[in-house]
Amino acid sequence: MNEIILSGRGVVKHFAGLTATDNVDFDIPAGSIYGLIGPNGAGKSTLFNLITGYYDLTGGEIRFKGTSLAGIPTYRRNQMGIARAFQISKPFPALTVRENIRVGAIFGRPEKVDHEKVVDEALAITGIADIADRTAEGLTVGTLRKLEIARAIATRPSLLLADEPCAGLNPTETQEMVNCLRNVRGKGITVWLVEHDMKAVTSICDRILVIDAGRKIAEGTPAEVVSNPNVITAYLGAPIEEPAA
Amino acid sequence: MNRSLALLLGLAAIVVIAVLPVWIGPFYTRVAQLFFFSAALAIAWNILGGFSGYWSFGHTVFIGMGAFAAAHFVTQIGPIGSGPFSMVLPILFAGLLCGLFALVIAYPILRLRGIYFAIAMLGVGQVIGELVNNIRWFQGGVGVFLAAPAPGGMPPEDFFYYIFAALLVACLIISVVVRNSRFGYALLAVREDEDTAMMLGVATERYKILAFVLSATLVGILGAVYGYSVGYFTTYTVFRLDFSLNMIVFCLIGGIGTLFGPVIGTAVMLFLTQVLLSRFLDIHLLITGALVVAIILLVPGGILGALKQKFAGRAAVRKSVEA
Numbered sequence: 001m002n003e004i005i006l007s008g009r010g011v012v013k014h015f016a017g018l019t020a021t022d023n024v025d026f027d028i029p030a031g032s033i034y035g036l037i038g039p040n041g042a043g044k045s046t047l048f049n050l051i052t053g054y055y056d057l058t059g060g061e062i063r064f065k066g067t068s069l070a071g072i073p074t075y076r077r078n079q080m081g082i083a084r085a086f087q088i089s090k091p092f093p094a095l096t097v098r099e100n101i102r103v104g105a106i107f108g109r110p111e112k113v114d115h116e117k118v119v120d121e122a123l124a125i126t127g128i129a130d131i132a133d134r135t136a137e138g139l140t141v142g143t144l145r146k147l148e149i150a151r152a153i154a155t156r157p158s159l160l161l162a163d164e165p166c167a168g169l170n171p172t173e174t175q176e177m178v179n180c181l182r183n184v185r186g187k188g189i190t191v192w193l194v195e196h197d198m199k200a201v202t203s204i205c206d207r208i209l210v211i212d213a214g215r216k217i218a219e220g221t222p223a224e225v226v227s228n229p230n231v232i233t234a235y236l237g238a239p240i241e242e243p244a245a
Numbered sequence: 246m247n248r249s250l251a252l253l254l255g256l257a258a259i260v261v262i263a264v265l266p267v268w269i270g271p272f273y274t275r276v277a278q279l280f281f282f283s284a285a286l287a288i289a290w291n292i293l294g295g296f297s298g299y300w301s302f303g304h305t306v307f308i309g310m311g312a313f314a315a316a317h318f319v320t321q322i323g324p325i326g327s328g329p330f331s332m333v334l335p336i337l338f339a340g341l342l343c344g345l346f347a348l349v350i351a352y353p354i355l356r357l358r359g360i361y362f363a364i365a366m367l368g369v370g371q372v373i374g375e376l377v378n379n380i381r382w383f384q385g386g387v388g389v390f391l392a393a394p395a396p397g398g399m400p401p402e403d404f405f406y407y408i409f410a411a412l413l414v415a416c417l418i419i420s421v422v423v424r425n426s427r428f429g430y431a432l433l434a435v436r437e438d439e440d441t442a443m444m445l446g447v448a449t450e451r452y453k454i455l456a457f458v459l460s461a462t463l464v465g466i467l468g469a470v471y472g473y474s475v476g477y478f479t480t481y482t483v484f485r486l487d488f489s490l491n492m493i494v495f496c497l498i499g500g501i502g503t504l505f506g507p508v509i510g511t512a513v514m515l516f517l518t519q520v521l522l523s524r525f526l527d528i529h530l531l532i533t534g535a536l537v538v539a540i541i542l543l544v545p546g547g548i549l550g551a552l553k554q555k556f557a558g559r560a561a562v563r564k565s566v567e568a
């Protein structure tokens with residue numbers, strides 16, 4: 001059994017009258033690709049914001065490698081090994097792709113490494129080496145998403161939170177992204193993936209957590225989750241496609 | 246640029262600067278002095294505003310605070326050392342005080358982003374100016390003296406010409422070092438997207454505060470020297486909105502966030518206002534204003550931005566031809 005890299009117990013987040021995260025527990029096994037799904041507004045991004053420290057918890061506790069994250073600022077959490085690719089790509093527009101990634105290489109996990117080598121490796125894994133010297137402004141959605149991943153893994157994390165990295169991608173690009181995430185996991189990085197595309201998420205994830213209206217409604221292997229009646233109801237009763245073989 | 250070439254150019258520049266006052270006479274020496282002072286201010290402003298994107302609309306607060314700090318240091322403690330060296334401690338005290346003041350207000354004020362920070366700094370400038378003006382002890386209303394101890398025989402305009410030239414070089418070097426360091430990279434990341442920077446391990450808070458304190462210290466030192474150079478000043482001589490605005494405008498014109506943009510912008514604007522338009526004093530502000538609007542509209546990246554684009558464009562064309 002894998003050890004747990006990230007765990008949450010009774011995690012709660014209130015926004016002025018709205019409960020965006022409602023008593024959620026989770027355990028992410030190290031080395032896995034873990035899924036997080038749920039309808040729009042279910043609280044997926046909020047959960048990631050709680051893990052990265054962008055929001056403070058209203059209640060509960062999150063532990064990373066056994067250490068409570070309470071009171072630890074965002075930048076420190078990254079240096080501890082938590083990286084994130086944003087749902088809405090946030091490149092540094094005036095900097096080149098290489099410079100964008102270099103920021104992660106320089107400020108991520110504090111250790112003696114050759115920053116340029118880290119950058120090159122991140123460029124290679126995500127397959128954007130050919131545009132390394134272009135400024136990030138004006139890149140296509142597909143490339144920006146890869147840049148998000150490249151920059152995040154340049155910080156040398158042990159956990160990558162990927163918030164809908166396939167949103168807005170065409171089928172070819174989606175497949176590229178899925179392969180890219182597999183490569184990331186191949187580097188020993190645990191991936192926690194938010195994804196709407198059921199086919200993608202069930203094909204790539206070892207286990208999946210399903211939330212609806214802030215509450216955990218199911219957890220298990222892709223096969224368990226798609227056959228779970230709660231999940232089917234949450235998705236408006238629409239039958240869910242069988243996981244790809 | 247080639248390293249030895251840069252060194253050679255730098256040396257040549259120093260020689261030219263050194264002998265210039267003899268050739269150009271007192272009036273243009275004063276214009277040059279104003280240029281060095283203004284360019285150094287713009288560089289100091291640019292370290293915060295240009296690199297990290299936190300535009301301060303009230304940086305004159307550090308000019309005023311620096312000048313009054315030096316004057317009160319001299320009256321309270323007395324000049325220490327003789328001749329020009331008696332300026333050293335008051336000036337350092339001024340820089341230190343401004344840096345400390347920046348450190349104290351940094352925590353609340355740097356949490357404000359964008360225009361809110363800019364306006365808050367405008368307010369800080371206003372409030373401190375009024376305090377210095379109205380609290381009798383500061384003597385901002387009646388004014389204070391700060392004697393200029395030029396070495397024997399040297400005209401004061403030459404003396405301050407050299408001091409401001411040295412300060413400009415110092416600010417430029419500091420700015421270059423900052424820009425090429427880890428610190429500089431952090432500031433750029435903050436400017437581009439603060440939330441992302443945090444998520445990439447950048448201790449944004451710490452670097453922002455550092456940039457603010459450094460910028461304030463440099464402006465405080467420049468303000469103290471400015472106080473010496475005018476010899477007598479009141480609140481309104483040193484707490485001046487046009488100082489604050491000039492720093493921004495010069496950077497914008499030359500290329501905000503670039504290393505040499507602030508210098509180029511200052512040179513261009515001072516040449517226009519002090520040299521070309523000095524004969525049309527009555528309409529000079531009007532023309533200056535119109536020019537600023539025109540440049541901002543025509544070349545939003547400033548002069549350096551426009552040049553860079555032009556060369557980048559050419560390079561791209563060459564590449565596509567070769568391909």
Ligand SMILES: Nc1ncnc2c1ncn2[C@@H]1O[C@H](COP(=O)(O)OP(=O)(O)OP(=O)(O)O)[C@@H](O)[C@H]1O
Binds near residue numbers: 038046087
């Ligand atoms: N800063 C905030 N202030 C107030 N409400 C918020 C805030 N952030 C999120 N919410 C609310 O919390 C709920 C969960 O939002 P969240 O963005 O986490 O959903 P999501 O599952 O990521 O949705 P999507 O699939 O659309 O990305 C929504 O109702 C949202 O409006």
Ligand SMILES: [Mg+2]
Binds near residue numbers: 044045046
């Ligand atoms: Mg979301």
